[in-house]
Structure formats: C-alpha cells, structure tokens
Amino acid sequence: MNIWKNFVKPVVVGISITVTFIDKIGYVARVDGKSMQPYFNPNGVTDYVYLSHWTIRHFEIHRGDIISFISPKNPNHRIIKRVIGISGDTIRSFKTDEIVNIPNGYCWVEGDHIGNSLDSNHFGPLSLGLITAKATFVVWPPSRWQRIKTELRYERLPLNLLPLK
Amino acid sequence: MIHPSFIVKVKNSLLSFVQYGCVIHCFFEHIAELAICVGPSMEPTLSSNDVIVTEHLSPMFKKFNYGDIVVSKSLNNPKEFVCKRIIGLPGDRIYFNKIQIVPNGYVWLEGDNRENSTDSREYGPVPQGLITGRVICKIWPLKEVMMLTVKSK
Structure with a gap:
C-alpha cells in the first residue's frame, strides 16, 4: 500500500500530467540543420523553439506559418518548415518547375533555405493530418528571443496571389 | 460567509479532477481506446x-x-x-x-x-x-x- 501511495501513484500522475501538457499545450524543441536558414540557426548556432500544439488544435494554418510535422517519407522524423500554400492555391514546384494545385486537406511546405531542404518540392503536397505543431517563439539562445512572425517572401507567393501583369 | 474547510474541499477535488483527467487522457491517447x-x-x-x-x-x-x-x-x-x-x-x-x-x-x-x-x-x-x-x-x-x-x- 505504501509503495503504491508514495511511489507508483505520484510517478504515474506526474508522467500523465506532463504528457497531457505536452499533447495539449506545447513543448520546446531544437531546430536541426540548415533548411530554415537564415530564419533559424542564422550563424550556425542551434535555436530552440516553442512548438504550440494548442494553436493548431483545429488544423488552422495560414500561409507563412512555420509548422512542425511528421515526415511523410520517414514516420520517425519531425520536420520544421514554412507553409507556402494552402488548399486551393497554385504553386510552381521549385525542383521540377511543375504547376501544382493544392487539393483540399493539404498544404505546401518549404524550407527558407531553398535548394537545401527536404520539403514539398520533393514529396509533394503535405496532408494536414501529419502536422503536429506550430512554432510560435524562439526561446534559446536568449539573444534570439522573439515571437515568430508569419511572413512570406514575394518570390514564393502562390501564383494565384500574384498581381496580374 | 464561506467556511475555510469548504475551500480546501473544492481545491482538493479540483486537483484530483485534473490528476485523473490527465491519467485518463494519456491512457486513451497513447495506450488504448x-x-x-x-x-x-x-x-x-x-x-x-x-x-x-x-x-x-x-x-x-x-x-x-x-x-x-x-x-x-x-x-x-x-x-x-x-x-x-x-x-x-x-x-x-x-x-x-x-x-x-x-x-x-x-x-x-x-x-x-x-x-x-x-x-x-x-x-x-x-x-x-x-x-x-x-x-x-x-x-x-x-x-x-x-x-x-x-x-x-
């Protein structure tokens, strides 16, 4: 009885509360690699970002958001990329120069470091179900502390948003 | 006036509600449902x-x-x-x-x-x-x- 009350129960409850917090609210993760340079890891210093599960609990994403998702090619990998297009948009793929229409329930993700990033240019539109979180803050190193802005570069705007010539 | 023991009771039941809620969430989300x-x-x-x-x-x-x-x-x-x-x-x-x-x-x-x-x-x-x-x-x-x-x- 004492083992249960003093040891097993607090451990089980503690783990459960932590896991529930991570599942519902969010957690801090390290950004690896060069694919999001210069936005993340600008001088080769590894950034830590806060990934919010709460913000995208209804899978609401916008162009320019930075999201993390499970890689379609390898279910053990989480990837962090920027949303370029949402369903209904028309994108010109960087790799093959094809015109792609994003179907319902999908989005188009790309790394900021074009040409050095495994993204939708390789695996095509991303199913929204694979999205796990949205990056909202850079929390470490302290000099880089900032809220992550939703922004899109002009040259990667979806074709349907470009002003007509 | 609210009796202090009532506040303690409410606090305790809220705490155990959160605890059990989290345990149940974890079970259904990560083990079986x-x-x-x-x-x-x-x-x-x-x-x-x-x-x-x-x-x-x-x-x-x-x-x-x-x-x-x-x-x-x-x-x-x-x-x-x-x-x-x-x-x-x-x-x-x-x-x-x-x-x-x-x-x-x-x-x-x-x-x-x-x-x-x-x-x-x-x-x-x-x-x-x-x-x-x-x-x-x-x-x-x-x-x-x-x-x-x-x-x-």
Missing part, C-alpha cells in the same frame, strides 16, 4: 455501429504487419478517421491498373469490402505518420465478439 465503426468499407469483418478496441503502441513504435487492421487519419481531412487493412508495406509492388511501388514510410491500405471502399486504390499509398491505432478486437455486438489481430511474421 474504444471506437465505433461507421460505413460499409470493412464489411464483413466490421460493420456500422460495431464497437472496437484499438491500441496506440504499435503505431508509436512503427510496428506494422500485413493484415493488421489500422485506424488512420483521412488523407484529405485530418479530423476524419478511416479504418482499413494493411495490404502493402514499403518496397512492395502493388498491381492495380498500373504497377506501383509502396515508397519508404508509406503503407498500402484497402478495405475488406473491395466493391465499396475508398482506399489506396483511389488515393494511393498513405504515410505511416497518419496511422493512429491498430484494431485489437471487436466487443460489440456481443454475439460477434472476437480478436482481430493477426500473428506477426
């Missing part, structure tokens, strides 16, 4: 309104076998779940209209009711990251209670 089937795509194995038990451990460890019935998020609607059988694993050749090879990280899902099922034959291979659960057994209706797992090879 009940689900109700809708639609004809898995007949005759599963029909509408059958209650099934699904576990979340084998998807977590990415252990998939031929013949497993799995629950997966729908490819084009993340709030919808589909229940299908694993027919092909990465590297397999699937002969349907044309020859397709299941890429790394994907599975090929088909319903048991081949005449009336929207599955990989229509939308192609499904990323393993979308699979949330594996069906273990059927517990309702009582007459048809049975295990639905296959022996792993």
Whole structure:
C-alpha cells in the first residue's frame, strides 16, 4: 500500500500530467540543420523553439506559418518548415518547375533555405493530418528571443496571389 | 460567509479532477481506446455501429504487419478517421491498373469490402505518420465478439 501511495501513484500522475501538457499545450524543441536558414540557426548556432500544439488544435494554418510535422517519407522524423500554400492555391514546384494545385486537406511546405531542404518540392503536397505543431517563439539562445512572425517572401507567393501583369 | 474547510474541499477535488483527467487522457491517447465503426468499407469483418478496441503502441513504435487492421487519419481531412487493412508495406509492388511501388514510410491500405471502399486504390499509398491505432478486437455486438489481430511474421 505504501509503495503504491508514495511511489507508483505520484510517478504515474506526474508522467500523465506532463504528457497531457505536452499533447495539449506545447513543448520546446531544437531546430536541426540548415533548411530554415537564415530564419533559424542564422550563424550556425542551434535555436530552440516553442512548438504550440494548442494553436493548431483545429488544423488552422495560414500561409507563412512555420509548422512542425511528421515526415511523410520517414514516420520517425519531425520536420520544421514554412507553409507556402494552402488548399486551393497554385504553386510552381521549385525542383521540377511543375504547376501544382493544392487539393483540399493539404498544404505546401518549404524550407527558407531553398535548394537545401527536404520539403514539398520533393514529396509533394503535405496532408494536414501529419502536422503536429506550430512554432510560435524562439526561446534559446536568449539573444534570439522573439515571437515568430508569419511572413512570406514575394518570390514564393502562390501564383494565384500574384498581381496580374 | 464561506467556511475555510469548504475551500480546501473544492481545491482538493479540483486537483484530483485534473490528476485523473490527465491519467485518463494519456491512457486513451497513447495506450488504448474504444471506437465505433461507421460505413460499409470493412464489411464483413466490421460493420456500422460495431464497437472496437484499438491500441496506440504499435503505431508509436512503427510496428506494422500485413493484415493488421489500422485506424488512420483521412488523407484529405485530418479530423476524419478511416479504418482499413494493411495490404502493402514499403518496397512492395502493388498491381492495380498500373504497377506501383509502396515508397519508404508509406503503407498500402484497402478495405475488406473491395466493391465499396475508398482506399489506396483511389488515393494511393498513405504515410505511416497518419496511422493512429491498430484494431485489437471487436466487443460489440456481443454475439460477434472476437480478436482481430493477426500473428506477426
């Protein structure tokens, strides 16, 4: 009885509360690699970002958001990329120069470091179900502390948003 | 005036409510849960309104076998779940209209009711990251209670 009350129960409850917090609210993760340079890891210093599960609990994403998702090619990998297009948009793929229409329930993700990033240019539109979180803050190193802005570069705007010539 | 012992009672019951809520959430989210089937795509194995038990451990460890019935998020609607059988694993050749090879990280899902099922034959291979659960057994209706797992090879 004492083992249960003093040891097993607090451990089980503690783990459960932590896991529930991570599942519902969010957690801090390290950004690896060069694919999001210069936005993340600008001088080769590894950034830590806060990934919010709460913000995208209804899978609401916008162009320019930075999201993390499970890689379609390898279910053990989480990837962090920027949303370029949402369903209904028309994108010109960087790799093959094809015109792609994003179907319902999908989005188009790309790394900021074009040409050095495994993204939708390789695996095509991303199913929204694979999205796990949205990056909202850079929390470490302290000099880089900032809220992550939703922004899109002009040259990667979806074709349907470009002003007509 | 509110008696102090009343506040203590409220505080304690709120605390245990949060604790039990978190334990229950973790169990249903990461270990096992009940689900109700809708639609004809898995007949005759599963029909509408059958209650099934699904576990979340084998998807977590990415252990998939031929013949497993799995629950997966729908490819084009993340709030919808589909229940299908694993027919092909990465590297397999699937002969349907044309020859397709299941890429790394994907599975090929088909319903048991081949005449009336929207599955990989229509939308192609499904990323393993979308699979949330594996069906273990059927517990309702009582007459048809049975295990639905296959022996792993």
